[in-house]
Amino acid sequence: MRINRSIHPKKVVLWSFVLFLVTACNPTQVAVSPTPTLTLHPTDTLTPAFPATATFTPPPLPTDTPALVVPCFVTYIDPFAFLPDSLNLLVRANKGVQQFNLQTMQQEQFINSPSNLNGPVVAISPDGEVLAWALEDGTVQLTRISDQAVLTNITPGQVSPIKLEFSPAGDRLFSASHDGTLKVWDMEGNLLNGFQPGGGEFMNIGLSHDGTMLATIPSDGEITLWNADNFKIITGLSSSGGYDTSDVVFSPDGEYIAADLATGLFLWKLPDRTELLGASSAINSMAAAYSPDGSLLAYSDLNHIVLSSPDGSQILRTLEGHRSPIFELLFSPDGSTLVSADDMEIRVWRVEDGELLAIGKSACP
Numbered sequence: 001m002r003i004n005r006s007i008h009p010k011k012v013v014l015w016s017f018v019l020f021l022v023t024a025c026n027p028t029q030v031a032v033s034p035t036p037t038l039t040l041h042p043t044d045t046l047t048p049a050f051p052a053t054a055t056f057t058p059p060p061l062p063t064d065t066p067a068l069v070v071p072c073f074v075t076y077i078d079p080f081a082f083l084p085d086s087l088n089l090l091v092r093a094n095k096g097v098q099q100f101n102l103q104t105m106q107q108e109q110f111i112n113s114p115s116n117l118n119g120p121v122v123a124i125s126p127d128g129e130v131l132a133w134a135l136e137d138g139t140v141q142l143t144r145i146s147d148q149a150v151l152t153n154i155t156p157g158q159v160s161p162i163k164l165e166f167s168p169a170g171d172r173l174f175s176a177s178h179d180g181t182l183k184v185w186d187m188e189g190n191l192l193n194g195f196q197p198g199g200g201e202f203m204n205i206g207l208s209h210d211g212t213m214l215a216t217i218p219s220d221g222e223i224t225l226w227n228a229d230n231f232k233i234i235t236g237l238s239s240s241g242g243y244d245t246s247d248v249v250f251s252p253d254g255e256y257i258a259a260d261l262a263t264g265l266f267l268w269k270l271p272d273r274t275e276l277l278g279a280s281s282a283i284n285s286m287a288a289a290y291s292p293d294g295s296l297l298a299y300s301d302l303n304h305i306v307l308s309s310p311d312g313s314q315i316l317r318t319l320e321g322h323r324s325p326i327f328e329l330l331f332s333p334d335g336s337t338l339v340s341a342d343d344m345e346i347r348v349w350r351v352e353d354g355e356l357l358a359i360g361k362s363a364c365p
Contacts, residue, residue, distance in 0.1 A: 070356055072364035073105050079328055079339050079346055081124040086332035089339060090131075091346070091360075092122050097131060099145070102337070102348060102358065111148055113141070123164040123173075130187075132173055134161045140175060142187065152189040162244060163204055167228075168211040176205045178244070182216070182231075195231045197224070203241070206248035206257075213250070215257060217242040223259060223266075237273060239266050245286055245327065251310050252294040258312075260285040265299055267312045277312045287340075289329040291351070298338060300326035305340055307354075317354050321347060 078092040083099070088108060091098040094116050099108040113133060121134035130151065131143045138161065140154040158177035165174045172192065173185045178201045183194035203217040207228060214228040220241040225234040240263040248259040256276075258267045265285035267277035277283065288299040290310065297308045303326060305319040324342035331338055331351070338349045346360035 071105060071358045073100070073358060073360050074362065074364055075100055075107075075346060075360035077341060077343060077346060077360075077362065078120060079330060079341050080120065080122055082330060082332045082337075082339075083124070083128040084333055085128075086334040086337065089330075090124060092117065092120060097122065097133070100360075105358070111143065111145060113143075118161060121161050121164055123166055125166045126168060126170045130166075130170075132164045132166065134164060134175075140164065140173075140185075142173075142189070152187070154185055154189045156183055156185075158183065162202060165205065165207055167207065168209060174205065174207065174214070176202050176216070178202060182214075193231070197231075203244050203246050204248060206250060206259075208250040208254055209252045210254065213254070215248045215250070215259075217246050217248055217259060217261070223248060223257075225257075235271075235273060237266075237268055238275070240279060247288060249288055249290055251290045251297075252292065255294075256290075256297075256310055258288045258290075258297060258299065260288050260299070265301075267297075269311065284325075286325055286327050287329040289331055291331050292333055292335045296331075296351070298329045298331070300329065300340070302326075303342065305329065305338070305349075307351075319349055319354050319356075321356060 076091045076093045076098055079089055080092055081090045082088065083090065087101055087103045089100045089102055091100060096110055096112040098110050101108050111131060113135065116136045118134040118136050123132045129145055131145055132140060134140050138156065140156055142151040144151055156175050158175060158179060158181050160178035161175060162178055163176040171187060174182065175185065176182045180202055181194065181196045182205065184192045186192055201219040203219055206215045212228055213234060214226045216224050216226065218241050223237040223239050225237065226232065227234060239259065240261050242261040246259060246261050248257065250257050254270060256267060256269055258265065263279040264281060265277055265283040265288065268275055283299065284302050285299045288297065290297055294310055297310050297312055299306050303322040303324060305326060306315055307317040308315050322340065322342050324344050326340050326342050328341040329338065336351055338351050340347045340349065347356060348358040349355065350357055
């Protein structure tokens, strides 16, 4: 069953009963700054909500001291990328993209789309200058962030696009569809290559950091690795297939590949295809990401975040506080910040010590 992520960003309904039990047994209270409730609008600018810095030495705190105040900021709930400065977070809305500055806690701009976006099908070029998004009529549009100028419109002729991804060099755009087709375009919208390998639907794709390998997740069966230039098969990775919410990510050095699939989190060592985590691990994950330096693998386990060694063998830290399944994990380009999202809020963490820095919601108390 395909889920409309514009309503439910990930397969939250599948976990509702589980999370009812989790919340009932271990409720989490997070104090937020006293920011007034706002109605979010593309033209809104947001006021910093950080607490004032103390200028005196406080007396000893009583044992029943309330939780520290965590800044709350008003935003949408579908983050998908950082800009190269590691400060500006891009968050998808129904009709455009919000650029939010995590240092000033203000919206820098709202980049408007001409019509509703086709779910979460949006990507940013490696240099942070161009957005690619799929509109609800199937058109793929390239838009310059600085002045919101439309650079080109592409009519891919694909049914139900599921993923747009730029090549690491930023000179090509890959578009994948549920109909099992994959096409490659240049930045002027010219078709460079395309194929349809057969075997059913694509659930998602992922590119290696050097741009040489492409991974495809089918609805049923094994993940396939392809040569990204000529689309010849490199190898298959035995697995369970995925949902349209599944992701596949390569480690920066190309040594590992991780995927959150229908039966849980899978992790392989390449090129010998050694399975390090799989269905037997029983990790209920809907998000995975490698840190830019490749030293950390972050993955969700229901509503918890696990930071592990890149091969998954050592758990280094667990971050808790989400009350719904986590569907997105993003490291900042400098590796200092981790952003996580569920269907209710965005959380911003400092990677070094796991401190929660801020919480984003559609409205703050």
